[in-house]
Amino acid sequence: MRAAVLSEFGAPLTVQEVPEPRAGGGEVVVEVLATGILPYAEEVFSGRRNYPLEPPVVPGPGGVGRVVGVGPDATRLRAGDLVWCDCTVRSRDDALTPDIMLQGWSSRGEGGARLARHLPDGSFAELMRVPTENVYPLPAGAADSPARWSSLGVYxxxxxxxxxxxxxxxxxxxxxxxxxxxxxxxxxxxxxxxxxxxxxxxxxxxxxxxxxxxxxxxxxxxxxxxxxxxxxxxxxxxxxxxxxxxxxxxxxxxxxxxxxxxxxxxxxxxxxxxxxxxxxxxxxxxxxxxxxxxxxxxxxxxQWLGPRTVNVGMIRLIASGALDLDVEKVRTFPLDAVNDAIGYAAAHGGPFERTVLIPAAG
The missing domain is CATH 3.40.50.720 (NAD(P)-binding Rossmann-like Domain)
Structure with missing residues (x-):
């Protein structure tokens, strides 16, 4: 598969052929249809924000995709399901104070760094492997505009x-x-x-x-x-x-x-x-x-981010029409134009402006 790789801080991302991910127990593989590029992404990739990413890595904080494969313990997700993938990954061995990392983006402490080494690659790729609990079904109507729904990562x-x-x-x-x-x-x-x-x-x-x-x-x-x-x-x-x-x-x-x-x-x-x-x-x-x-x-x-339930709540608010995504200004870029997209996002980070990468070839 193809993915945009950050080889070192300060260098442009390069689109490369990388091995396809496979779903193990507690994991799902999705085809990435749309992923948002945050306005400060260039500051992260240049190293100015000093984020604890460990290159080489496929960056990208979550996105909208279709399920390709699921692990043996998934009971409801099926191949073909349209889903939102939350990048906030929590360790499973401490319910009270779990270690946290943002897949393809950042981590907190040594525990978070260990999580990131196990699940390093984010959404700037045609396929992405994510924990099962980070995958949330979207309403059928979201298929009409995955790019708009990728703004879930902001909301x-x-x-x-x-x-x-x-x-x-x-x-x-x-x-x-x-x-x-x-x-x-x-x-x-x-x-x-x-x-x-x-x-x-x-x-x-x-x-x-x-x-x-x-x-x-x-x-x-x-x-x-x-x-x-x-x-x-x-x-x-x-x-x-x-x-x-x-x-x-x-x-x-x-x-x-x-x-x-x-x-x-x-x-x-x-x-x-x-x-x-x-x-x-x-x-x-x-x-x-x-x-x-x-x-x-x-x-x-x-408050650093939120619990898993925020994803369900946000999906409901949008699906109900209480929050309208149609008013947003969305600019999309194909995977090959990832560096142009990063520059565009830096220059267009105002209210309700979204820069979206479309990794899947279609």
């Missing part, structure tokens, strides 16, 4: 954070980083979940207007100035009432002061969920006042 991230924070219908949410690729997805998912109002701070006026135009009066945009105190006041005022929950999805380039300004708008007994990259590439760490957290009974929670 499940903020969805996991919103569930972790206990977002309830009618509540007011503030999305820190709302004008970014993940942040705008969080806005869409929160409204699909029934949020009463979503405050969307950011510096890009055009994107703020786009969010307001797309989602209407339930979105309250706030143009940030960089003055922490003034921005906090403006965000609080935009809510026109208590802010029940804040989710932070700011990238590594953002200052921790922006996260703090947003977090400290939350009401007494409110919740703050941290899912972004602040501090990952250096800079000041996040400092929140101890007395403020304690006296206001604020819950501050970190």
């Amino acid at each position: 499940v991230i903020p969805y996991g954070g919103l569930l972790a924070g206990g977002l309830e219908a009618g509540e007011t949410l503030l999305v820190s980083g709302a004008t970014g690729n993940l942040g705008s997805a969080a806005v869409a998912v929160a409204l699909a979940m029934g949020a009463g109002r979503v405050v969307t701070p950011g510096r890009n006026r055009a994107v703020l207007d786009l969010l307001a135009d797309r989602f209407g009066s339930r979105v309250s945009p706030v143009e940030l100035t960089g003055d922490e105190d003034a921005d906090r006041v403006a965000m609080s005022a935009a809510a026109e009432g208590p802010i029940d929950m804040v989710i932070d999805l700011l990238p590594p380039s953002a200052p921790s002061s922006a996260t703090r300004a947003a977090a400290m708008t939350v009401r007494e007994y409110g919740r703050v969920v941290l899912m972004g990259g602040v501090g990952m590439l250096g800079g000041a760490d996040l400092a929140l006042p101890y007395p403020w957290i304690m006296r206001n009974s604020v819950t501050v929670r970190g």
